[in-house]
Amino acid sequence: MIEIGINDLISELSKKIVFVSSVNYERRSLESLKTINKIILNNSVNRQFHIYRLRVDNKDRRISILEAKAKSHEEEYDNYEARLKARIAKEGSETKIKDTKKTFTLDDLPGKDNIRSQLIESNDAKEPFSIVFDITALPRRVILLMMDVFVNFLEKSEAKNLFITYTWPGRYPFAGRSTNTGALFVENVKRRLPEFLDGVDEIQSIVTAGRDGSISRLFLESMPGNANTDTFFYIKKDDYLFGLNSILENANVLSFVDSNSRTRMNYFLSVSRGYELIISKVKETLEVWGKEHNNLKRALLIAPFGPKPMMITAYIAERYSRLFSLKNSLDCRSGIVHVSSIQQNDLYSIGYKNTSCYRISLDDLLGRKL
Amino acid sequence: MSQPFSKTIEDDFIDEEDIIAKFQYLENVTERYPYRPLSNSAAYSFSDRVGNAMTKLPEEHKRAALALFANTIYIPDPILDEAWREATYSIRKKLNGKSTVNFLDSLYLAVDNDGLINIFSGVANIEGREDHNLNPGFNSVSGIINELFTLIESKKQSPDLQKIITMMKKKNWIILSDNSISGGSLASDIKKLMKIRSILYPKGETAPFLQKDTQPPQIYAVVQLITEQALLTLDEVLPKTNIAYGLEFDEGMRISSGRCSLFNKDSTREAVRKLCEWFGNNFFLDQHNPNFRARIREHVQKGGQDNYAFGWKNCGYTIVTQNNALSNSVPVIYHRPPSVEGVSSDENRGAAYEPPFPRIESRIYHEISPDSSRLGIIEEWKNIDYLQTCLYRNK
Numbered sequence: 001m002i003e004i005g006i007n008d009l010i011s012e013l014s015k016k017i018v019f020v021s022s023v024n025y026e027r028r029s030l031e032s033l034k035t036i037n038k039i040i041l042n043n044s045v046n047r048q049f050h051i052y053r054l055r056v057d058n059k060d061r062r063i064s065i066l067e068a069k070a071k072s073h074e075e076e077y078d079n080y081e082a083r084l085k086a087r088i089a090k091e092g093s094e095t096k097i098k099d100t101k102k103t104f105t106l107d108d109l110p111g112k113d114n115i116r117s118q119l120i121e122s123n124d125a126k127e128p129f130s131i132v133f134d135i136t137a138l139p140r141r142v143i144l145l146m147m148d149v150f151v152n153f154l155e156k157s158e159a160k161n162l163f164i165t166y167t168w169p170g171r172y173p174f175a176g177r178s179t180n181t182g183a184l185f186v187e188n189v190k191r192r193l194p195e196f197l198d199g200v201d202e203i204q205s206i207v208t209a210g211r212d213g214s215i216s217r218l219f220l221e222s223m224p225g226n227a228n229t230d231t232f233f234y235i236k237k238d239d240y241l242f243g244l245n246s247i248l249e250n251a252n253v254l255s256f257v258d259s260n261s262r263t264r265m266n267y268f269l270s271v272s273r274g275y276e277l278i279i280s281k282v283k284e285t286l287e288v289w290g291k292e293h294n295n296l297k298r299a300l301l302i303a304p305f306g307p308k309p310m311m312i313t314a315y316i317a318e319r320y321s322r323l324f325s326l327k328n329s330l331d332c333r334s335g336i337v338h339v340s341s342i343q344q345n346d347l348y349s350i351g352y353k354n355t356s357c358y359r360i361s362l363d364d365l366l367g368r369k370l
Numbered sequence: 371m372s373q374p375f376s377k378t379i380e381d382d383f384i385d386e387e388d389i390i391a392k393f394q395y396l397e398n399v400t401e402r403y404p405y406r407p408l409s410n411s412a413a414y415s416f417s418d419r420v421g422n423a424m425t426k427l428p429e430e431h432k433r434a435a436l437a438l439f440a441n442t443i444y445i446p447d448p449i450l451d452e453a454w455r456e457a458t459y460s461i462r463k464k465l466n467g468k469s470t471v472n473f474l475d476s477l478y479l480a481v482d483n484d485g486l487i488n489i490f491s492g493v494a495n496i497e498g499r500e501d502h503n504l505n506p507g508f509n510s511v512s513g514i515i516n517e518l519f520t521l522i523e524s525k526k527q528s529p530d531l532q533k534i535i536t537m538m539k540k541k542n543w544i545i546l547s548d549n550s551i552s553g554g555s556l557a558s559d560i561k562k563l564m565k566i567r568s569i570l571y572p573k574g575e576t577a578p579f580l581q582k583d584t585q586p587p588q589i590y591a592v593v594q595l596i597t598e599q600a601l602l603t604l605d606e607v608l609p610k611t612n613i614a615y616g617l618e619f620d621e622g623m624r625i626s627s628g629r630c631s632l633f634n635k636d637s638t639r640e641a642v643r644k645l646c647e648w649f650g651n652n653f654f655l656d657q658h659n660p661n662f663r664a665r666i667r668e669h670v671q672k673g674g675q676d677n678y679a680f681g682w683k684n685c686g687y688t689i690v691t692q693n694n695a696l697s698n699s700v701p702v703i704y705h706r707p708p709s710v711e712g713v714s715s716d717e718n719r720g721a722a723y724e725p726p727f728p729r730i731e732s733r734i735y736h737e738i739s740p741d742s743s744r745l746g747i748i749e750e751w752k753n754i755d756y757l758q759t760c761l762y763r764n765k
Binding site for chain 1: 456459615618619
């Protein structure tokens with residue numbers, strides 16, 4: 001997962017691009033349009049865009065002011081897209097934009113096959129397409145679902161490559177109330193954490209601290225005595241104060257690490273470095289476990305509480321662990337941990353900063369070098 | 371002795387400036403990764419350090435001092451180490467597989483700290499530092515200037531050029547800096563290195579020991595901690611694509627900047643500025659220490675305030691690394707005013723103030739580097755001709 005510039009992204013894209021994004025009540029969710037615009041402005045190739053725009057609702061807890069904001073952003077997106085299409089038509093370009101809007105309910109997500117068929121329904125071109133996945137406004141559960149769909153495309157060589165885009169918030173709200181509620185939950189297997197760890201002899205866990213300090217500490221305290229834990233703090237290399245806020249939220253994690261010899265503290269200053277550190281840690285752990293011929297039951301846990309691109313790292317690491325264990329007959333279960341429910345207390349983010357773009361290593365994602 | 375934490379510091383102020391959370395973090399981080407002890411005690415917690423300093427500050431500045439100290443940007447060793455690794459990751463990406471960061475392809479030079487190459491190669495896992503056929507061992511731009519100057523001074527018929535030749539075979543000349551805050555020292559070294567490169571690689575010619583059409587080395591700067599201010603300065607000498615860094619501090623982290631965002635309230639920022647000015651007026655104006663006088667003179671020549679209120683070149687940061695407080699940070703954080711001989715302790719304004727993070731000065735005597743004058747001599751045409759004749763015998 002290497003951060004690349006927009007020019008690198010443009011040069012690596014196929015003619016046909018499936019662009020998956022979401023618009024919600026956060027202002028930054030509109031920024032994915034700028035990425036599309038930049039690709040179109042670089043008109044060296046006539047592109048075919050399939051913009052697959054998701055709206056994810058929480059059917060039980062609708063908050064009118066947030067709904068109104070999301071609706072207004074949807075309209076803004078529509079208007080911008082209409083202007084984009086008009087400009088393309090005026091220029092006589094053969095670039096085409098097709099837009100599919102889908103609304104999901106978080107508690108009742110559609111199946112992978114359903115999404116897959118919607119994404120390729122207009123794939124008349126025979127050449128493999130590129131996927132650009134903007135995760136800015138998507139809930140973590142939906143990110144996991146979409147990644148499963150993308151892996152399927154990539155494994156079948158229907159898709160050529162995968163890029164992740166993410167727009168950083170201007171800041172987080174001052175309110176300081178926790179949005180995470182409920183129990184720690186292993187998302188990929190839909191089980192509660194204690195249940196998942198039941199009967200496991202050895203655990204390697206990895207946690208990346210997020211904006212909510214209580215959850216990292218809860219995770220650390222939930223680890224049984226047979227767990228080795230690596231805690232990672234992200235300090236954005238060009239925005240120290242942004243990182244400092246997250247550290248302040250997690251100040252008591254430092255004291256926990258001090259009192260627990262099986263917990264280590266690590267820092268990373270860019271998402272790409274964080275990815276490198278975590279994937280290396282996972283590979284190294286699995287190699288060691290793979291060489292130990294015993295009947296121990298193992299578990300590899302990743303709790304990507306922040307920043308959001310680490311959810312992609314967690315997905316790749318978990319998948320790699322699963323493939324490695326299968327290939328090497330290792331009794332190891334792997335899980336991505338999050339909380340079972342969230343509570344909306346604020347706007348989640350205020351304003352926006354830059355948009356980062358990451359190239360996904362298909363070797364890691366598809367386990368090609370296992 | 372006055373109370374360190376005044377009772378008049380209001381709850382609203384503590385809340386608005388998020389003082390408790392910041393203190394809690396600084397307590398934890400300095401306990402786990404301690405700064406050197408104060409002179410009068412083996413171990414002091416962050417709160418003790420602050421309390422100790424506050425007792426010697428006037429009542430009207432205590433509120434501001436509390437906000438200032440709570441906003442100390444304390445960088446412990448693990449973050450500093452990761453900053454080197456991040457910078458290495460970044461330079462590897464920039465080289466894009468066309469050459470490597472090891473000593474085979476790259477020459478390493480350090481700004482103001484000869485030990486940096488050792489530290490960097492260890493943390494970043496770069497092999498070959500002690501292979502003399504790979505590493506000519508100059509360590510700094512001054513080292514190269516010194517070597518060239520010595521060659522010129524002796525003007526031998528068959529000088530020993532091995533170190534220069536080893537250096538010229540590299541694809542990359544990488545200047546390391548542990549921190550580039552105002553950017554001045556790094557920019558100055560880069561300019562000197564560019565001059566050296568233009569002397570050693572005359573246009574259109576290839577030295578006999580290089581493969582035909584070998585391009586002159588690319589100059590890169592690899593910096594552990596950098597600022598937005600330094601990046602602007604460097605922009606004038608080196609393209610952005612040739613600068614890799616670990617951690618960048620923006621203008622928001624400068625108390626002296628209009629964009630300062632360390633504090634939540636403008637009134638707090640103004641109060642902290644007044645504290646810095648008060649400290650500067652009291653402890654830097656009428657400076658008794660001749661070496662510090664020389665330092666302030668140089669600082670003023672470079673556009674700094676004469677009371678040194680915001681530190682070197684008015685940078686106004688609050689950065690303290692686990693090794694040392696930066697001279698570009700505000701002196702209230704690190705400056706221990708020296709006592710003045712022959713003055714009673716009551717009258718000795720500075721003797722009692724113990725800053726939370728006393729700094730060890732890396733330069734006491736502000737002597738002028740001979741680099742510029744030596745480089746001037748090297749640049750004289752007859753000397754360039756001598757060097758190029760030695761290196762390009764078939765010229």
